[in-house]
Amino acid sequence: MAFDTFSDPLLEFALVSSVGALSATVTLALAVAVARLRLLYRQRIERRLTARWNPLIAECAERVPESLPILDARELQGFLVLWCRALETLRGHAQDNLRDLAKRVGVEARLQKLLASGSLEMQLLAVVCLGHLHDREAIPLLLKLVREAPSVVSLNAARALMRIDPAIAMPHLLEATAGRPDWALAHVVPTFAEVDPAQVAPVLAAAISTELYKEGRGTRAGGVARLLRLHVAAQGTPLRPALLEVLDTSESPSTLVAALAALSHPEDVEHARKHLKHVHWPVRAAAAQVLGRLGSAKEDFAGLRDALGDASWWVRYRAAQALCALPGVSATGLHDLARTLPDRFAADMLKQALAERAAR
């Protein structure tokens, strides 16, 4: 029997494998124990750190004391997290005081070490801190990170730049937004939170025009739509010509949808009317939505009533909502319309929109 004795190489292999696996298991068990001890140690440090620095950070929001404790190297990460959290919840003079506190405990020099540490987590923390410190010397490094770093670090580098100098940061940030689909717009928009929307509009308009040119030449796609969706962070007339240029020249449905969603001037409603019969349903739905916001009963009732019979559920839905939102159109009139519409789908949709309006 080949499997019977230790002289059998297969059996020997099995035995060696077993002993190897058992040794590895014991090693892993020790690693688990070490990991737990490290966790307990970190938690102890964190508790001590919170007890030591939290009251001081709170005091610094009012006034920075003359004498400050020494920031231990082991406390650096925990301190920076506490400090960032405080900075993000405070405003004005209190923020200046906290920056002063960080500088006096020697944070600036240590951030360079964190950036060079090779740990992405530490790099991320350092980037966030550089932004809060308003450290202008960090601008070249942050610009490099915006261009080259993985999305989470580059986005936070962009946010840090915006905190330091929005005028320098915005063109770079918009260029990256247009070209990096890994930058979630949901995360880009908050980076504009601390910038005056009137300051954003001209830069955004210029970026849209540049991107439109690039798309026209076929060098990049999708950037205009992404930039247009940043309109929520901008305010003022400079954006309007760029929007109209897009609506006049673009043929991309996603770009047109984004441009229609950004329309806010009553005089531009004609563009929405023009797109209510567009070949792509998302554009028709977006146009119907604009008419609900900017249209009038006199000019748009008929078009929207016709759109209730659209083949797309979404166009019917948006048209019904728009009809309910049109100024001067009564609920009674719409109920009458729902009763008389020959198209059952159109009538059902209007009833749904009326019920939604009644529930609000």
Next chain:
Amino acid sequence: MSWNDALIGAQWFFFIYFVAINLAYLAQNFLSMLAMPKHLESRLLDLMPRAYSPYETPVSIVVPAYNEELTIAASVRSLLQLDYPEFEVIVVNDGSKDGTLQALISEFGLLPYPEAYWRQIPCAAVRGIYRSTKFPNLRVVDKENGGKADAVNCGINAARYPLFCCVDADGILERGSLRRVVMPFLQDPHVIASGGTVRIANGCEVRSGFLEKVHLPSNWLALCQIVEYLRAFLFGRLGWSVLNAVLIISGAFGVFRKDVVVAAGGYRHDAIGEDMELVTRLHLIHRLGGKPYRIAFVPDPICWTEAPESLKVLKSQRTRWQRGLGQSLLLNRALLWHPRGGAPGWLAFPFMIAFEWLSPLIEVGGYVFMTLGFLSGIIGATAFWTFLLLAFSLGTLLSMSAILLEEVSYHVYRERGDLWKLAAVAILENFGYRQLATLWRLQGLWQWATGTGGGWGQMTRIANWQKGS
């Protein structure tokens, strides 16, 4: 070929299979170890205040409910408290025979609502749609009974948002669950589905539908399942996600792009494991169609579920899972070794066939062969005990590595003695539990092959935490 040759051949077959299956799991383990740091690196940002923007993708949460009268109100209340900027909850009452609909009507002030229901995916007839007067983002669809897949399809039809999240009515979530599982969609426009780690809730403290405190259960079967789930999720699915080859997103909590699922025809009504079948089909459609896509996996614990604490219920669950696995693989067999199949077709699918679907047959065959051989004197004592030692040592190694991965990442089990308990389970589960689970899976395989053992079986829920909430 002589008897002796056949015996030696059989020994080699079982031995090579045994080495291959364990090497495959260790490779998955290695991939997970590589992937985990990437998931953990941005966790620091969770400690900072978070700003929401209008472009967080809104999500429709679809909750299929069948005879959930006692728990449905608490489940929906907890869903309505999720930390996410824009979402709607659509409860689908799948023809419940108890007072599920009435419980929802009275708890949430539901009123009939004239919705223009859009039947994009076929499903059983809708009796009525209700809207909450207390929560504008809550709707209830009352429909004829058609099973879980049918109910989810009905919910997808009613969903208004581009992403939908399928949630089990009895799942326990964390407030940030939805935000975490939606994150991959924000970071990569090619993501079509995303799932997260499901953990065992037995023994935990739950308040108002949310997990308050983690405790290990005292029940032995539930403890074994904790280690089993750690292995399955932390290095099973995380490992496959590195290769974009995750074939299962748990039906307990998964987010999908609605247009993609609608285009694929929704969940199959006749599928036993409808969650795995859909994900495998999505791979098939996208791979063979040459469409870029990614199915993401978030290792964070996002959903907690009650595990069976009795042998009868656990057996019913495991046989059902095995039948579902066989059915999902058979229905999507075109993916196997297809020239455009990529990692799902060339690695994950064959892995599932060899090491998940057929493994009970070969493992039980191996145990029987060795035992009979030993008892009849054909296999010597040394060989027999060495075989058992190898099985035990590799099994323990895999479980211990899952515990390590958990400890260095989320360290969820923090109470004094928890780690010792888990380590003890990693050793002791090799003496009975694993063999029992393999036998049940073999039974499931048999039921699948013979077309018997239909139905969902009875999951008797104890839900001790509900008493305090």
